[in-house]
Amino acid sequence: MRKFLRQGIVGLSVAASLALLPTAATHAQAAPSAIPSGMTWTVLAEGAANGTVRVGSDSGTDPYNGDTPATATLPLLCLRVTGTGVPSGITPDFYAGWARGTVAATPPVQGKTLTSLSVANSLCAQYYGTGWRFAEFHDGRYGSNLESSGGWSFWAHGYLPENTRFWTTIDDQPANPWN
Numbered sequence: 001m002r003k004f005l006r007q008g009i010v011g012l013s014v015a016a017s018l019a020l021l022p023t024a025a026t027h028a029q030a031a032p033s034a035i036p037s038g039m040t041w042t043v044l045a046e047g048a049a050n051g052t053v054r055v056g057s058d059s060g061t062d063p064y065n066g067d068t069p070a071t072a073t074l075p076l077l078c079l080r081v082t083g084t085g086v087p088s089g090i091t092p093d094f095y096a097g098w099a100r101g102t103v104a105a106t107p108p109v110q111g112k113t114l115t116s117l118s119v120a121n122s123l124c125a126q127y128y129g130t131g132w133r134f135a136e137f138h139d140g141r142y143g144s145n146l147e148s149s150g151g152w153s154f155w156a157h158g159y160l161p162e163n164t165r166f167w168t169t170i171d172d173q174p175a176n177p178w179n
Contacts, residue, residue, distance in 0.1 A: 037066025038111045038177035039137070040165040041077060044153055050087050053160050054096060055103060055135070055168075056153020063137060063152075063170050070111035070177040077135040077166035078104050078124035079156065086146070087157075094150035097140020103158040104128055105166055111177035117169060119178075137170035 039061060045054040055077060061067055068074065081101040092098040106127045114120045120134035140154030141147070160166070169176050 036070045039066050039175040040068045041168040043162045054155045066175040073108045073110045075105035075108050077168045078132050079135040080132045090155050092142035095152045097142045097150040097154045099139045099154040099156040103156040114177040134169050
């Protein structure tokens, strides 16, 4: 009986070890997508009669891997930092900072045309002029002198279409259409 139990335990150990070995199916599931994805944001709130808008991540946003295939066609979220002070009614914090400027959206572009941050910045400057660039995940500022950088969303001056997703960049994750 002991011999049978020992063989059973050894058999279970071998079976368990084999179950942990990678298989072709495991590799197929882990293979990266052939189509890169980019991170997108949306309008989260509008300021009450002061011409401000809060843009940021929602349940559809993936700042770590991108949430929208680069084959999609969406506007770019552009920002011009001018150093404007925080309007009344907004209290910047880590998750909803003040971007110190104005946002605008480009006409829709296919994500795969955004081959680098430089290309995206150039599109913002092309549509809106000098000083405009692609908005970034960490553009929101907070603290007594706006000395700290936050993430996930920010307030800025501007008007944007609601119920629209915007290509937005992130500088410390591979969640851009060019990654």
